[in-house]
Amino acid sequence: MDELTTPQEWASVYRSLFGLPHVHVTTPGFVVLSLVDTIAALNTPEPLGALILGELTVRGVPGPVLVRDRPPRRTFLAVFDGYPSDEWLERLERNSVDIGPHRSNVILPTGFGRHTHEGRWWARAPQRDESLPLLSELLDATIAVL
Numbered sequence: 001m002d003e004l005t006t007p008q009e010w011a012s013v014y015r016s017l018f019g020l021p022h023v024h025v026t027t028p029g030f031v032v033l034s035l036v037d038t039i040a041a042l043n044t045p046e047p048l049g050a051l052i053l054g055e056l057t058v059r060g061v062p063g064p065v066l067v068r069d070r071p072p073r074r075t076f077l078a079v080f081d082g083y084p085s086d087e088w089l090e091r092l093e094r095n096s097v098d099i100g101p102h103r104s105n106v107i108l109p110t111g112f113g114r115h116t117h118e119g120r121w122w123a124r125a126p127q128r129d130e131s132l133p134l135l136s137e138l139l140d141a142t143i144a145v146l
Contacts, residue, residue, distance in 0.1 A: 003034035041100030049074025
């Protein structure tokens with residue numbers, strides 16, 4: 001991994017080693033994961049995100065989690081298996097939690113350290129041969145810690 005230097009190399013690694021589909025490089029040179037069809041992102045405020053990651057780890061389904069400083073948020077990657085009920089959505093919104101909109105992108109870091117060109121890093125990096133958790137599993141863990 002230390003030898004990866006270009007966004008194209010990082011995109012290839014995210015696709016091949018970590019099994020993240022729909023990863024590509026944008027014209028400005030960012031590596032992005034497109035949220036299409038089966039991939040979703042759950043965005044949370046930083047303190048709540050740390051609690052959710054802890055809950056997911058206890059449950060054995062942590063999955064990849066990104067952190068960014070401005071604003072301080074965490075992004076959990078998941079397999080989309082449907083939206084929650086309106087009641088759950090309202091509760092999530094009251095706690096500044098949102099499900100990334102379909103057809104948007106998540107910028108992935110080109111490094112595994114805390115200081116990356118993109119200003120985001122992995123709280124928990126994707127793991128080789130590990131599937132993403134279901135969005136419903138992320139939502140269950142989120143509701144459990146609220």
